[in-house]
Amino acid sequence: MATLNLTATINSTGLTSDSISVNILKTATVTTGGIARMSTTAVDSSKVILLAGADYPNPTATTSVYAYIKNAGPTTIRLSVLNNTATNNEDEMSLAPGVWALFPWDSVGNITVYQVSAGTALIEHGVFA
Amino acid sequence: MATVNNTLTLSSTDLTTDAISLSVLNTQATATLGGISRVKLATKVIAGATVLALASQFTEGAMIWVYNPSTAASGNERIYVSLDEATSTIVLRGGDWAVIPWSGSTRTTDMNLEAYGQVDNAILEFGVFQ
Numbered sequence: 001m002a003t004l005n006l007t008a009t010i011n012s013t014g015l016t017s018d019s020i021s022v023n024i025l026k027t028a029t030v031t032t033g034g035i036a037r038m039s040t041t042a043v044d045s046s047k048v049i050l051l052a053g054a055d056y057p058n059p060t061a062t063t064s065v066y067a068y069i070k071n072a073g074p075t076t077i078r079l080s081v082l083n084n085t086a087t088n089n090e091d092e093m094s095l096a097p098g099v100w101a102l103f104p105w106d107s108v109g110n111i112t113v114y115q116v117s118a119g120t121a122l123i124e125h126g127v128f129a
Numbered sequence: 130m131a132t133v134n135n136t137l138t139l140s141s142t143d144l145t146t147d148a149i150s151l152s153v154l155n156t157q158a159t160a161t162l163g164g165i166s167r168v169k170l171a172t173k174v175i176a177g178a179t180v181l182a183l184a185s186q187f188t189e190g191a192m193i194w195v196y197n198p199s200t201a202a203s204g205n206e207r208i209y210v211s212l213d214e215a216t217s218t219i220v221l222r223g224g225d226w227a228v229i230p231w232s233g234s235t236r237t238t239d240m241n242l243e244a245y246g247q248v249d250n251a252i253l254e255f256g257v258f259q
Contacts, residue, residue, distance in 0.1 A: 002144035015131035062204035090213040090240035103227035
């Protein structure tokens with residue numbers, strides 16, 4: 001067993017009359033995980049599996065599986081956490097270059113990915129369970 | 130316009146042989162929409178789920194923050210967040226948070242950001258920034 005600390009910090013001054021300052025720590029007990037990078041040339045007609053649900057434990061009643069994904073490449077990528085095979089679906093998450101996402105993942109289906117334009121995407125990811 | 134900085138700090142000293150410590154930043158430099166709110170969710174099913182944000186007001190590049198502040202140890206106070214008004218895209222157990230990008234009206238069909246709870250009167254904290 002290991003301890004994973006996930007801290008979200010959101011700050012903004014000037015967006016609302018009351019400045020925003022959020023700092024939330026989630027501490028989880030995990031046994032698997034790590035950070036890695038992969039590349040792909042997939043586009044909408046050739047989307048690929050970024051993370052296969054079968055490769056990871058599933059959440060339990062009280063524990064989550066956390067997925068971290070960052071677009072470390074030069075082109076926008078789109079993810080489906082629902083294993084959709086179509087493209088431009090409403091559930092897709094679109095990550096511009098440099099953008100990250102972190103979310104609890106049910107790890108039943110796959111997370112699929114494609115680029116919005118041809119090139120070589122570089123994707124940093126980690127799954128912690 | 131305002132700047133919204135959203136930072137993830139992820140660390141573990143005992144998961145792998147090499148300790149993990151990363152800090153990544155999302156910056157929205159020209160944000161005009163957003164804020165932090167807590168809401169009581171209306172339903173326990175997707176039908177009639179609480180609308181957190183209208184797709185028509187946001188486009189690709191919007192950023193969603195959601196947080197389940199429940200401290201219940203039972204694991205029975207999950208919150209389900211949907212991007213397509215049909216299925217649960219993200220499940221938040223007590224204490225879980227998520228930061229996910231959202232495309233709002235950029236997709237083929239406008240689908241609102243919605244949420245529902247596992248129990249009556251579940252509370253969700255959220256913000257959508259763009």
